[in-house]
Amino acid sequence: MRRYLRIAATGVTAIALASALAACGEAGGGDDEEEGGGGAQSGTIGILLPDDVTTRYDTFDYPFFEEKVAELCPDCTVEYSNASNDTNQQKQQFDALLAEGADVIVLDPVDASATATWVEDAAAEDVPVVAYDRLAEGPIASYVSYDNERVGELQGETLLDSLGDDADGARVVMINGSPTDPNAALFKSGALSVLEGTTEIVFEQDVEGWEASIANQEMGAAIDSLGADGFDGVYVANDGMAAGVVNALQSAGVTDVPVGGQDAELAALQRIIAGDQTFTIFKGYKPQAEAAAEMAVNLMRGEELGDVAPDTVDSPTDDAIPSAILDPVAVTVDNIAENLIDGGYYTVDEICTEEYAQACQDAGIG
Structure with a gap:
């Protein structure tokens, strides 16, 4: 497995990202649009967390994420599932979100090497995927974790x-x-x-x-x-x-x-x-969850990620993924x-x- 690299985002990358996000907003999810804005103002955001043996996910990550989404998008719906350390169960949860018309999926994978085809399926339906905490494989739209x-x-x-x-x-x-x-x-x-x-x-x-x-x-x-x-x-x-x-x-x-x-x-x-x-x-669970929420809402609306994703990383399948890498x-x-x-x-x-x-x-x- 190739080592993940962290590099500073460049102006060229930011311009390319803005274009990609705009295209995503035109194709994607919610049906309420702000006049002249071109982006969905409400929709469904799914968050899939990997296990319940680590207490942080249910106690902090999901509640902080949901709270931030509600602040940024009061009319948005958050759908949450925990995979209980079961990759097959998480795949079913991911597929269910796609079938139900989720606009964005935030994914913390049980097995990151298993997710490439999942994320490709989502991309084919113009549903961006935010990798949370663990760097999922496939064409993810953004990533937030600690160094x-x-x-x-x-x-x-x-x-x-x-x-x-x-x-x-x-x-x-x-x-x-x-x-x-x-x-x-x-x-x-x-x-x-x-x-x-x-x-x-x-x-x-x-x-x-x-x-x-x-x-x-x-x-x-x-x-x-x-x-x-x-x-x-x-x-x-x-x-x-x-x-x-x-x-x-x-x-x-x-x-x-x-x-x-x-x-x-x-x-x-x-x-x-x-x-x-x-x-x-x-x-810190709160800054990580809040960054993921902001990424998800921006992607749903077809807006630039901006300061919420100042870094980039490479995964085994994709390069220069817009990211927020936090300090422990x-x-x-x-x-x-x-x-x-x-x-x-x-x-x-x-x-x-x-x-x-x-x-x-x-x-x-x-």
């Missing part, structure tokens, strides 16, 4: 920081994300760019579907293979799997081993406060309040339940 190699770099850097003076020569277990998710390879690449040459990777395994139960099994296998004292830190690609990893460590009586994650899930924040997980990577943040116990509470994602009461009240007090949260 996923930078996510991996932050994971590696924060793990090294957590190891402190013991980082040089540290033995690291890597529990990577699903091979069907193109972001997982980027997280891994970014992390290795930091860890290689400083640490020794003593055990590594990809986890199909990002399943916590499989991560738990793989961490158990690592402990069986290496011994309880055969590793110094654990890189975990996301927080859901980190839960399984922490459980395996606790079951084996392994303590004081830094464990990382990603997604800033509520349970992960509580584990960080309790000292069971060391860090997570926060990718590493979160430890020291900045949970700043990033997640002050940012309005969680309240103190949600994080500092009775079980975590004393840990929150010790951490200065609450």
Whole structure:
């Protein structure tokens, strides 16, 4: 698979994009038009998210997306489905949106390599597809995600920081994300760019579907293979799997081993406060969802994407896709309040339940 590239958009690209979007607006969806504007002012926007093992999608991504669409297009309808980690189910959901006359589809694929023909079918019906979080293959109209190699770099850097003076020569277990998710390879690449040459990777395994139960099994296998004292830190690609990893460590009586994650899930924040997980990577759900909503509404109306897509990326099937690539943040116990509470994602009461009240007090949260 070709590595995805990020380059600055040029004036020529912007002009070509404007023309393409205008053509899309003339052919596409809704039937209410602003006088002289030439673009649909209302319509149906579908959003398809990949799984329910990662809590962010139903809790944050979809609600923020729906709220922003309602702000930008009060008369628009949003149709939402979650694929529950099933590519065939997501294909059915995609086809259903096309059959029902959706004007734009926002797609976060279970398996990005499976989507090329889906997106081609949508393009044949003049329905633009926005790739969300994961870079779907096929002629997508735009893409929004975080700098996923930078996510991996932050994971590696924060793990090294957590190891402190013991980082040089540290033995690291890597529990990577699903091979069907193109972001997982980027997280891994970014992390290795930091860890290689400083640490020794003593055990590594990809986890199909990002399943916590499989991560738990793989961490158990690592402990069986290496011994309880055969590793110094654990890189975990996301927080859901980190839960399984922490459980395996606790079951084996392994303590004081830094464990990382990603997604800033509520349970992960509580584990960080309790000292069971060391860090997570926060990718602000709201700016990502709002950017996708703005892209979808603009595409539906045949308008330029403008500042909402200042970057471009290449996929394995298409080049120079208009994109918004956002910046992630590493979160430890020291900045949970700043990033997640002050940012309005969680309240103190949600994080500092009775079980975590004393840990929150010790951490200065609450």
